Amino acid sequence: xxxxxxxxxxxxxxxxADRARGIAETLDPRGAGTxxxxxxxxxxxxxxxxxATPWESAVATVRPLRDILVGRTVVSMVNALSRxxxxxxxxxxxxxxxxxxxAATLPESTLLGAFHHLPAxxxxxxxxxxxxxxxxxxxxxxxxxxxxxxxNGVAGLHAVVAGSLALAGAVEAFTAVCISVNIRxxxxxxxxxxxxxx
Numbered sequence: 686x687x688x689x690x691x692x693x694x695x696x697x698x699x700x701x702a703d704r705a706r707g708i709a710e711t712l713d714p715r716g717a718g719t720x721x722x723x724x725x726x727x728x729x730x731x732x733x734x735x736x737a738t739p740w741e742s743a744v745a746t747v748r749p750l751r752d753i754l755v756g757r758t759v760v761s762m763v764n765a766l767s768r769x770x771x772x773x774x775x776x777x778x779x780x781x782x783x784x785x786x787x788a789a790t791l792p793e794s795t796l797l798g799a800f801h802h803l804p805a806x807x808x809x810x811x812x813x814x815x816x817x818x819x820x821x822x823x824x825x826x827x828x829x830x831x832x833x834x835x836x837n838g839v840a841g842l843h844a845v846v847a848g849s850l851a852l853a854g855a856v857e858a859f860t861a862v863c864i865s866v867n868i869r870x871x872x873x874x875x876x877x878x879x880x881x882x883x
Contacts (some may be wrong), residue, residue: 686809689714691839696721698728700746715811729753733760733835735800740765740776740783744790755793758828761853762800763787764860772865775858782853784822797823797832798853799844801860804873815841817875822852843883 689695695718699705705722712720728734729750734757738746743763747754763783765776778786788796799821807813819836821844823829833844847856859876866874 689718689720690716692717696728698725735760759794773861775861784853795828802876818845
């Protein structure tokens with residue numbers, strides 16, 4: 686919604702193209718960009734590909750797209766979390782983070798991590814007043830700079846580059862804290878890093 690609202694053309698991929706098209710038709714980004722639904726294969730041919738699946742299916746989703754994703758920037762917003770009572774707790778992925786798992790699955794793509802701490806309800810509501818920092822991690826400085834430009838061009842979002850892909854596990858795990866705070870306090874909180882120049 687916010688990407689399209691800010692002028693980007695967004696392609697939502699799915700294993701079920703009809704389902705993706707149906708969802709896209711219900712969205713009104715009120716901006717210069719567009720949203721359309723199609724297959725994962727078509728979406729994977731985009732300039733920037735964002736993996737936004739549940740963590741259990743993330744690797745299985747991108748594995749058959751490996752050839753299409755060669756040379757492309759792939760952004761993981763996947764968080765490996767499990768519910769424990771009223772809280773969510775991080776699951777320790779074998780390689781330390783879901784971003785690293787995807788990087789191992791897509792060795793010829795450029796993997797970045799971003800968008801982990803954003804509340805979906807506020808992201809979809811263009812009138813919510815969202816003013817959030819987006820923590821970005823990765824090992825390719827050019828790709829990071831390009832993603833930061835994209836993020837900063839989206840209403841209500843500000844890119845904050847944290848460092849290398851080695852930090853992805855810590856970034857992903859902190860999502861459990863954000864969601865647990867939201868559950869406990871019945872809010873839609875998000876990350877703002879005081880002292881960072883915007």
